[in-house]
Amino acid sequence: MRWRLNSSLFKAFCIISVACCYVVFLVITAIYQDKVTGKEELVRVDQNRAVSIRQYSLVEDFSVPFADVRILADILSYRMSDNAVSRDDVLQVLYAFAENKRGYGQVRFLDATGYEKVRINREHGQIRVVPQDELQLKAHREYVKAAMRLGAGDVYVSPLDLNIENNKIEVPYVPVIRFVTPVINAAGVRVGFVVLNFYASEMLEHFQEAASDTLSNAMLLNAQGYWLVSDDKDACWAFMFEKDDNTASNKTLAATYPIIWEQTQKGASGQIRNGDGLFTWRTVTPSFAIFPNLDKGRHVEPPVAVSPYKWVVMQHVSEEKLTALKDDVFTTCVWGWIVLSAIAVSTLWFTLLIIQQGQEHREELEELAHNDWLTGLSNLRHMFSRLEEACEKSRISNVPFFVLYIDLDDFKFVNDRYGHEAGNIVLRHVASVLRKNVRLTDTVARIGGDEYVILLENMPGSDKAEEIAFNILTSFQEPVILECGSEVYVKASIGIAGWSSDISGADDLMKRADVAMYDSKNEGKNTISIYSEQDDDIAI
Incomplete structure (x- = not known):
């Protein structure tokens, strides 16, 4: 159990603590x-x-x-x-x-x-x-x-x-x-x-x-x-x-x-x-x-x-x-203020800890709902949500964006030869390479076993998207060192599809990027392909 509050809750704790102590002070x-x-x-x-x-x-x-x-x-x-x-x-x-x-x-x-x-x-x-x-x-x-x-x-x-x-x-x-x-x-x-x-x-x-x-x-x-x-x-x-x-x-x-x-x-x-x-x-x-006394005649004496x-x-x-009497009362009240303030502050601290744990638990659930458990990247569900938002935004403001569909070449060979744990190391390495080659505003997702999708928002032209894809393949030229000491080289086929007014939605765009990725596979793998309408005809 974590006993420390995050910065925002700690700030709230300080403000509320001061307020509580002041209220207790007024009461005391x-x-x-x-x-x-x-x-x-x-x-x-x-x-x-x-x-x-x-x-x-x-x-x-x-x-x-x-x-x-x-x-x-x-x-x-x-x-x-x-x-x-x-x-x-x-x-x-x-x-x-x-x-x-x-x-x-x-x-x-x-x-x-x-x-x-x-x-x-x-x-x-x-x-x-x-x-x-x-x-x-x-x-x-x-x-x-x-x-x-x-x-x-x-x-x-x-x-x-x-x-x-x-x-x-x-x-x-x-x-x-x-x-x-x-x-x-x-x-x-x-x-x-x-x-x-x-x-x-x-x-x-x-x-x-x-x-x-x-x-x-x-x-x-x-x-x-x-x-x-x-x-x-x-x-x-x-x-x-x-x-x-x-x-x-x-x-x-x-x-x-x-x-x-x-x-x-x-x-x-x-x-x-x-x-x-x-x-x-x-x-x-x-x-x-x-x-006054009464005399014998029952008369009142002067x-x-x-x-x-x-x-x-x-x-x-x-x-x-x-x-000293006031000092005794003062001492009692001071101790009362200290004890009540300590109780109030402690109660507040543990209450905020419980709130923080609840927030963290919700964030964990949200992360599990949106992120890939192995790589920490977005998952397929989150990626589709982001794509829908990008499509809606482009329909309104005609802001161009591109999608990169990446499939690792011959990844089955790594699993078969070195085991699934080695395969996981490669998958996490790929996730790290993808993050390093995109902007912070871009979304990177792992949507399947060895398949990744990158959403490049506000991308003016396909040249820039192609440049990013090229940098990714270049980064893959560095070998991955496995726990057993063996080196593995990652290769990938990348398909690029951009927004156009005839795209019906996120599914449509993903299919086009997937078609372009298969073009790269057909061209000998470890290459980059950009979707065109002719590819769509071939796919049909």
Whole structure:
């Protein structure tokens, strides 16, 4: 089986291959655009979902200490006698609470002046009641000042920061939030405050683990834009370590991504894609977790006042990761294009090979129908077809042509003496000689065992036809070397007949050439004879 295409089919193959590859490219490009758009949309949806989950996690964890501090204040209010509460009662309530609630570093009760009356610390997993001589006045602290302005049921929530012990940041870091609410007696007079130091480490861990997302950087920012949670640990808690406010402000989201921070101040939630990547955020206000409660008379209590407080839950997918997603799709599409193009080109190649084989088979059949199997010359059928065409053309335009009828002399002697294979060698040699002595436009045919016919079209006169016949006989003077080494000389009798208006058709012309050939035989063989009307009379 031939694996190579001919020139015309190869050219078609190249053109169609380029077209196929281009069409596949267009299809793959459309798929790529669709996949990239789909992936980006999926990332956007996932980021919104993750932010919502983290927001919910914060709100849930935040609501626990909020409820605890109010419950403690209510318990102490109920246990008051004569509008006062004893230290032992306070200690009993706070100790029982601290023993069962492990998420608080300190549980305190301050009197109305801001002086600590009871303080219970959790140190290394154990609770300790601080002696009275170690209790301090906290009236100067911001959370106490803010608590002085609270009404019944109101709660002050301090900013989330790191716990400080002995004027130093505790290591390892302990994120803490202070919840403060007043204790009100039956007369509506504030008699003190309950203060809970809520260790927020577990809340922040829940925040990070709430959504399984490895693509983005999950961040929590305070109202000033400082990082409380981020993959970049060095950026977190900058406001706790930088004494210079200007230096600290350089480590905020506002300084790093000013456009994004500006957008977070305009809307409670949003999503933006810019050159730095995809940012998704939601603002969390803890008061959103606090719902109005029903009092004993089933009346709705007024909304709880919470100190102004805001966090920003944000997720950031870097441009590099977004590009990597596109690169993954691009790589897949490139391989898809290569594979599909290879399949298309291979299919095209084999299809054209099949077409070529079909063409070659038809050509072989056509050649067998028109050509002589031994010499490759035209056969009798093809010669008659060509003669009919020449006759028809001459009838219309009177274009002269001639026919040479050649019969080998004593060819039977070669077959009898040297065998049929030697005879075939001679016949092929004769075919080669005839081709060399005629024009490319002329038709040479083997019409019988040792008989040949040559059609000389557009031949102006018999002189030229006779010259060609003479050259053929001259060429026969060269011996044919057989396989056995013997030399054989070919001789032939040639008859020439030309077109005339009285010729009825190809049969008539062939008969005249045949008559002329027999004239050559009668004249001693190996000669040339031209047909004349007298020969026709003799033949009759």
